[in-house]
Amino acid sequence: MSTGTDTAAPAVRPAAPAPAGEVRHAAPPPRPAPDAGHAVRPARQPLRALGRRLRALSLRSAAILVLLAVWETAPRLGLADPTFLPPVSEVAAAWWELLGNGQLGRHTWASLVRSFGGFAIAVVVAVPLGLLIGWYRPVAALLGPLLEVFRNTAALALLPVFVLLLGIGETSKVSIVVYACVWPILLNTISAVGNADPTLVRLARSMDLSTPRLFQKVILPASVPAVFTGIRLAGAVSILVLVAAEMIGAKAGLGYLINASQFNFAIPQMYAGIVTISAIGVAFNQLLVTIERRLSTWRVPS
């Protein structure tokens, strides 16, 4: 535990129940065993489902509770230096105080506007663009390597460039979020279109559907799961990048709060900021997972 900034945030974030990124195909192997008539799964008993849910929930919260317990006791027992890692109760107190004096609200709001704004712009731009590029295969092949280069250029490495071009204000911060969010969405959307089940495309063509119709009725719905995987990645990235951007030249935002607290040696406040960011990240991801589930109830339950 040296810097503190890196440790708390990832530890609290539970692994999202990420569905695989690929579009699932309807077509099973051409000749499965003859089993007409009895393949329909019986409805699961609601009671058992509830029991399993509760167990899963307690299992998941158990790990977090252990983390909190360790966080509380380690500094108190002298296993960690309480100056650099105050017990969680002190952090909670600091968090409560920040909430009370409105600081937390102000900084959180500033961060949310920037990251959601950038994220939303990226979704609006990248999804249609990805659909278009994915549809014209030669274009996808042509742009593929270029997109890979951009994707793999860490957005934060470009932050100085953005600041240089757009100044230190809101524009550069939102822009860097947009930039970082665009790539996962764009690349996932492109591959989603490319991976759309060719038999379904053939089916649509055999019915003489026009290209826009084909898009609307086949490509788009088939792409939803993979596009959403990209969107979820972008959601995580938007917060990640923004916080880092806010640590350089900002007067508000959670990144600024963390940085300034550290600078002023207000360590509990610093952790309070970090915990807030984790919570936002988890909540945002959960929200996106829920939307994704809603949109793809038809998928084979994994």
Add this chain to the structure above:
Amino acid sequence: MAKIVFEGVRKTFGDFTALDGIDLEIRSGEFLVVVGPSGCGKSTLLDLLGGLSTPTSGRILLDGKPVTGPGLDRGIVFQQYALLPWRTALGNVEFGLEATGVPRRERRARATEFLDLVGLTGFEDRHPHQLSGGMRQRVAIARSLAYDPDVLLMDEPFAALDAQTRESLQDELRRIWQRTGKTVVFITHGIEEAVYLGQKVAVMTSRPGRIKEIVPVSFGERPETAAVGTGTGTGTGPQGEELRSSPEFARYRHEIWTLLHDEVARAQQLEKEEASV
């Protein structure tokens, strides 16, 4: 008049010749069954006829006009079902009707009717992943029947079904064919199925696929055009099990088996040689 004509059709993929020298005439209202070893180009033949790909040379005429692309006058039942996984069984059947511009209310009624026809009443709201292979296949069949194409192109549609379901759908298909006068091109691996369904059975060679022989099949007393009644096997002539166990049936079966046998052996030999290279 010939509904469908293949004139010297050849299809290559790169330097691989899938089909060569296909000459074939299918009369209007005819039920043609195509059998051949795996990989001999049956699906390729159907693709060409469906307008999903174009012949490398030669041409295909439909109603005297060259096939230039897909159209709703031909309905394809794909070997891989091709169901939209995000739609229910009913939605999948409606998909075909949307393309033809049937109004929404009627779509629903028609789709329900055709799902009933293939015995899937009660499964309208299931998604494909909640259906068995055979049920999916039946949804695909209902879909292509529902929008009422002139020509039905069926690529091993009953392959995934159990024997009972298959036989009842065979009878159902024959009934629909007799009632509607559709032209049917039906691909299968099953020799019995071919003899039972077809008016003509085209046997293909392997690598490159050619038409080896066309065997006309007819059972004298079989009610070919008369209304067959409702249930399975209630016709006036031999139907169902009775027909299947008749000596004529066995003779046709054997004839086609013999024609196929050599081809299958040759195809396997070729595959082995290819694998050992």
